[in-house]
Amino acid sequence: MELLYVVEVDVRPADASGLTPVEVRDRVTSHLAEWLSFEHTPTLTIDSLSANGKATLVSTRETRSDNRVSWSIEGTAEVSALAVTVRTEITTNGRADFICLVTVFTEGARTSVRLELGRESLDGVLSPAGTNFFRRPHLLVSLLRDRDLQCWSGPSRVDGRFNWVNPRHAEFVWEAICADGRLLPILLVDGRDSSGQEFARKAAGELAGLAPVLAIDTQSQRLLLDRLDGVDASIPRGGARLVWPDLTLRHPAFTADQARVAPSQLLRMLSSVSVTVRGVNQLRSRANAAQREARNKQIAADLAAAKSQGNLSKEVETQARVIGELKAEVNQYDSWFKQVEEERDSYKAQAAQAAYWRQEAERAHRASGMRVTDWAEAPELAPLNLSDLASFLEKHAQGAIVFTRNAHQSWKRASYPHVGTMHDALISLTQAAIEYRRLGCHFGMLPDDWFKQEWELNLASTDQYMSKNKLDAFDFEDKTYSRLPHLKLGDNTSPNEVGRVYFAMDSEGERFIVDHVGLKLYGL
Numbered sequence: 001m002e003l004l005y006v007v008e009v010d011v012r013p014a015d016a017s018g019l020t021p022v023e024v025r026d027r028v029t030s031h032l033a034e035w036l037s038f039e040h041t042p043t044l045t046i047d048s049l050s051a052n053g054k055a056t057l058v059s060t061r062e063t064r065s066d067n068r069v070s071w072s073i074e075g076t077a078e079v080s081a082l083a084v085t086v087r088t089e090i091t092t093n094g095r096a097d098f099i100c101l102v103t104v105f106t107e108g109a110r111t112s113v114r115l116e117l118g119r120e121s122l123d124g125v126l127s128p129a130g131t132n133f134f135r136r137p138h139l140l141v142s143l144l145r146d147r148d149l150q151c152w153s154g155p156s157r158v159d160g161r162f163n164w165v166n167p168r169h170a171e172f173v174w175e176a177i178c179a180d181g182r183l184l185p186i187l188l189v190d191g192r193d194s195s196g197q198e199f200a201r202k203a204a205g206e207l208a209g210l211a212p213v214l215a216i217d218t219q220s221q222r223l224l225l226d227r228l229d230g231v232d233a234s235i236p237r238g239g240a241r242l243v244w245p246d247l248t249l250r251h252p253a254f255t256a257d258q259a260r261v262a263p264s265q266l267l268r269m270l271s272s273v274s275v276t277v278r279g280v281n282q283l284r285s286r287a288n289a290a291q292r293e294a295r296n297k298q299i300a301a302d303l304a305a306a307k308s309q310g311n312l313s314k315e316v317e318t319q320a321r322v323i324g325e326l327k328a329e330v331n332q333y334d335s336w337f338k339q340v341e342e343e344r345d346s347y348k349a350q351a352a353q354a355a356y357w358r359q360e361a362e363r364a365h366r367a368s369g370m371r372v373t374d375w376a377e378a379p380e381l382a383p384l385n386l387s388d389l390a391s392f393l394e395k396h397a398q399g400a401i402v403f404t405r406n407a408h409q410s411w412k413r414a415s416y417p418h419v420g421t422m423h424d425a426l427i428s429l430t431q432a433a434i435e436y437r438r439l440g441c442h443f444g445m446l447p448d449d450w451f452k453q454e455w456e457l458n459l460a461s462t463d464q465y466m467s468k469n470k471l472d473a474f475d476f477e478d479k480t481y482s483r484l485p486h487l488k489l490g491d492n493t494s495p496n497e498v499g500r501v502y503f504a505m506d507s508e509g510e511r512f513i514v515d516h517v518g519l520k521l522y523g524l
Helices: 021-037 138-145 167-178 194-206 218-230 262-278 282-309 312-368 387-397 405-413 419-438 447-455 464-468
Strands: 002-013 053-059 067-075 079-090 096-107 110-121 149-153 156-158 163-165 186-190 213-216 240-243 401-403 473-476 479-482 486-489 499-506 511-519
Touching: 002 021, 002 138, 002 262, 021 079, 021 096, 021 110, 021 138, 021 149, 067 282, 079 282, 096 282, 110 138, 138 149, 163 167, 167 218, 186 194, 194 213, 194 262, 213 218, 240 262, 282 312, 387 401, 387 405, 387 419, 401 419, 405 511, 419 447, 419 486, 419 499, 419 511, 473 511, 479 499
Parallel strands: 163 213, 186 213, 401 511
Antiparallel strands: 002 110, 002 149, 053 067, 067 079, 079 096, 096 110, 149 156, 186 240, 473 479, 486 499, 499 511
């Protein structure tokens, strides 16, 4: 299995909750059962997970896949781990399973949760298995939203929210950045305006358990400027800076133009790092070690009892059981060793592939002399003329988006008053088109959700009226496409304010084809 993401948190009772350690564990297990059962049948409960088992959970929504779930209890009464594996088949680039591993570990008063995401090829197709897009499991969100629980990673509280930093907090922030025991990177966001607040909110939700997020106001940035400059970690205006625990490293910066896609880029970046840093599942290892120790003590006691009784047959029976258990343990170690070898080979292949594509990107960059697009340079959208903006977007998208003649004509006829809103929507749509091409035309989730979460665009993928009245089809470059997907720029308002952008998702050409810019096509 190729691991993609690892988050591990300690779960403690909130100060005012009054929960006992057992109640904390049961609350976590209850959240786990609810998460597994969401929009699936049959429904699992905390009792279902009290003994080893497996189930196929059938989705109650046609757009979602069925899940194959198995779970086991490992360890002893004092040190135990509930290990749950959720497999969902995906068919992108061959058959594969998208896998979520959940470990709920308890030892004394401690409860810890480890979440792992990965993918595993099922057919040996020589290409990356499965999805290019993933998000943190919603189980983590459920734990963070439970007011009776608190999640921690080392000395850092994990709550999925960002924190504002004003001048009173500046010294504490610098102390946190320099702290020797810091385990997690810190994302510093320019918080001088509302766009920074939205960026920080979105990033904090995605990066829970991977990086705390701080929105730094203008005055605090001035107080911290010299010290941040000293470690090459100044905050770009309108952007953000990720500060690693090791201050000698290069700290990635995200400009204002990258703010829309930065949370997903950060998730991919930190997820890959988390796999290496978190390493093997020590929680399950500790539970298994406790189980082996308890078993060895029991075997020693059984042998001693058999010898003291002079019961040779009982002694032979015990020895045979020991041999059988040791053989099973050897087989388990062989399986783990094989898995480690496969993961090692996978990581070597990924490293070689990454090095190759980096060289290719650098070569192409040098050959083309290209620079990163500054979307702020996009021309204004004229009230009756789409040409200047469309030309700019087509040029900088390098074919990822095109505008048909009808798109130009529809804008010329439109009386949509919010020209600035349309201008921004078309730029965001172009950025989405570029990412659509980069992802190989696979969103990894419902298109409507992807547009909303990644680009803050309201997309409707279908329209029954358009389909029924055949308003969706259009011809372009000797082919017929469907313009059912459309951006919604206003509803439940006056007719001349119901803005729409209708376009086709051309997976063959890896592009968006915009065929209408203006008002809703019908019902006005």
